[in-house]
Amino acid sequence: MKRTIEKGKTLLVDGPASVTATSGKVTVFGSIVGSTNKIVIREGKRLPFFAEQSAAFDISLGENANIEEVEDDTIPISWSKATEEIRGFQTTPLTAIVLGTVDSGKTSFCTYLINKLLNKKSRVAILDGDLGQSDIGPPCTVAYTFIVRPVTDLFNLKAENAFFAGVTSPSKVTTKVVEGLATLKKEILGNNPDVVVINTDGWVEGEDAVKYKVRLVEELKPELVFCIQRKEELALFLNNLERYRRIVVDFPTAARQRSSEKRKNIRELGYVKYLRDAKIQSLPLDWLKIEGNEVLGLGKTHQNIKRARKIYELLGMRPLHLAELRDKICIVIGARHWIDWECIKKVEEYTKKKITVFRKGEEKGLLTALYDGHKKFLGIGVLQEIDYVRKVMKIFTPASREISTVTIGEVKLDKNMKEIPTFAEDNRSEFMKFSKLF
Ligand SMILES: Nc1ncnc2c1ncn2[C@@H]1O[C@H](COP(=O)(O)OP(=O)(O)OP(=O)(O)O)[C@@H](O)[C@H]1O
Ligand SMILES: [Mg+2]
Structure with a gap:
């Protein structure tokens, strides 16, 4: 046309x-x-x-x-004034953080700022702090990259390094995200940027969101805080960040609002992008450092053989895997096996710990991240299987070499890279009820 x-x-x-x-x-x-x-x-x-x-x-x-x-132009005048503001600053490197609600134009504002700065030959890095609608790294990560030429869509860039939080929303992992971003910012500063633009997620409503963003700003210490607002939605932020140079910029009238289904679809394109050329890798469990998703109780076996035997006796079976953590015990059983609820109660009484039961096969589809020995992000992967007998973990990933750490996330993907419900701690009780039916 x-x-x-x-x-x-x-x-x-x-x-x-x-x-x-x-x-x-x-x-x-x-x-x-x-x-x-x-x-x-x-x-x-x-x-x-x-x-x-x-x-x-x-x-x-x-x-x-x-x-x-x-x-007319759909770029608000306040956006071009914002670029002038950055240029007027003599500090190098200069860090600017962008705050705003969902679909307020945060990514577009960052893209515009970066393009304008690149036109003036500045060395610019973007640090993307949005887990759910990430532009730079895969979904569930925060990531950064340096940009060398103007772009129409930040999604076309590839992450230089990333930090995997394993979930799409920051609310339960605020400390992780703040620490991850602070580490990545330090790494950026080691590479001589003129300007670092930090994008954030759209979680701005409520006390917890304010606390989280204020902490983020305090940790990342930007020279400028850009707040995109339509009415007064960031008033609390503006009050709490008085010590910083805050600049309110306009919410673009042409910005398009997206449903959560659309946001999920956009995210799924992110998984596809970062799983292109993936193959199944078999990684020996003994060689790996495994982090995240405690439910699987990986990386920890029962050291006390006598106690383990007692647990097996109370359970009336020997599970595929048993891991005793500080406050709970994780048991992995075969896909077709079941445990009597009464037996689980007996073990809980004996150990004074909560038992979580997990069926082999439930791990399939869990999103993972792979790192090398220097904690450099190598890529994401989809967990296919944990073979407790052969002690290997099979992961569908484009990363192939130098994998030394695997972090298991809480998001699950099907074979078409679509997000599907994952098991949660709360579902354990459902599982118990369900297993009683057999
Ligand atoms: N000035 C503008 N002119 C035209 N379209 C715009 C403008 N700003 C944003 N948009 C469009 O509106 C939509 C939402 O903008 P954007 O993705 O930048 O928001 P966001 O705050 O980053 O959203 P999210 O919370 O999903 O990360 C996008 O499709 C974007 O291209
Ligand atoms: Mg965005």
């Missing part, structure tokens, strides 16, 4: 679509679009093509894609 746009207007394109600006001067978030560049817009995303001079486009629209022509 061909389309022409007059100077000073914007073509909003909602993906899935691809667009080539065949003539005229066109910018997307401040990045000049070349006439040979075919720009792909993912499903659930919108890109604004601003005609600085009248322009012609070649457009392909996918299912449910949409285009709309609007007057």
Whole structure:
């Protein structure tokens, strides 16, 4: 499809679509679009093509894609003032953090800032602190990269290093995320940036969210805090961050709101991107450091043989795996096995610890992250199997060499990289009820 746009207007394109600006001067978030560049817009995303001079486009629209022509530039004036503000600062390196609710244009604002700074030859890094709608690293990670040329979509970049939190929402892992971001920021500073732009997630409502973001800011010590707000939704942040240079920027009227289903679909494209060229790797459990997901009780076996025997006796069976942790005991049994509820109660009475039972096979699909011996992120993977007899872990991952640590997350994926419900601690009691039925 061909389309022409007059100077000073914007073509909003909602993906899935691809667009080539065949003539005229066109910018997307401040990045000049070349006439040979075919720009792909993912499903659930919108890109604004601003005609600085009248322009012609070649457009392909996918299912449910949409285009709309609007007057003027959809980039708020306060966004371009924000770039001036950064340039006016003499400090190098300078760190700016961006706060805002979901779909407030945080990613787009970061993209715009970065593009404008790159046009002035600054060395710019983006540190992406959004686990659920990550632009740089895979979903469930925080990540960074340096950007060398203007981009229309940060998703096209590859992470330089990342930190895996294992979940899509920060609420239960705030300390982990704050520490992960602080470590990555330190690493960025070791590589001589002029500007570090930090993006954050859209969790801003409620006391916990405020506490978390204030802590994040205090830990990352930015020179500038940009708050994207429509009304007063960030008022509490502005009050709590008085010691920082805060700048309120506008919520773009053209920003598109997405349903949680759309957000999930966007996230799933992130898994696909980072699992391209994946193969199944068999990793010996004894060689690995295994972190996360305590339910599996991996990396820990029962040291006290006598006590273990007693537990087996009370259980009336020998499980595939038994791990005694500080406050609980994890038991792994075969897929077709079951344990009598009364036996579990007896073990709980004997050990004074809560028992969690896990069936072999339930681990399939758990998202994992792989690191080398220096804690450098090698990629994500999908756990296929833990073979407790051969003591190997099978992971579908593009990472192949130098894997020394595996972190197991709490997100589960099916074979098409779609998120599926995972077992949770709370489900254990469901399992108990269920097993009683046999
Ligand atoms: N100035 C703008 N002009 C046109 N479209 C915009 C503008 N700003 C944002 N959008 C579009 O609106 C949608 C939401 O914006 P964006 O992804 O930047 O928000 P976000 O706050 O990062 O969202 P999330 O909470 O999902 O991370 C995107 O599809 C984006 O391309
Ligand atoms: Mg975003």
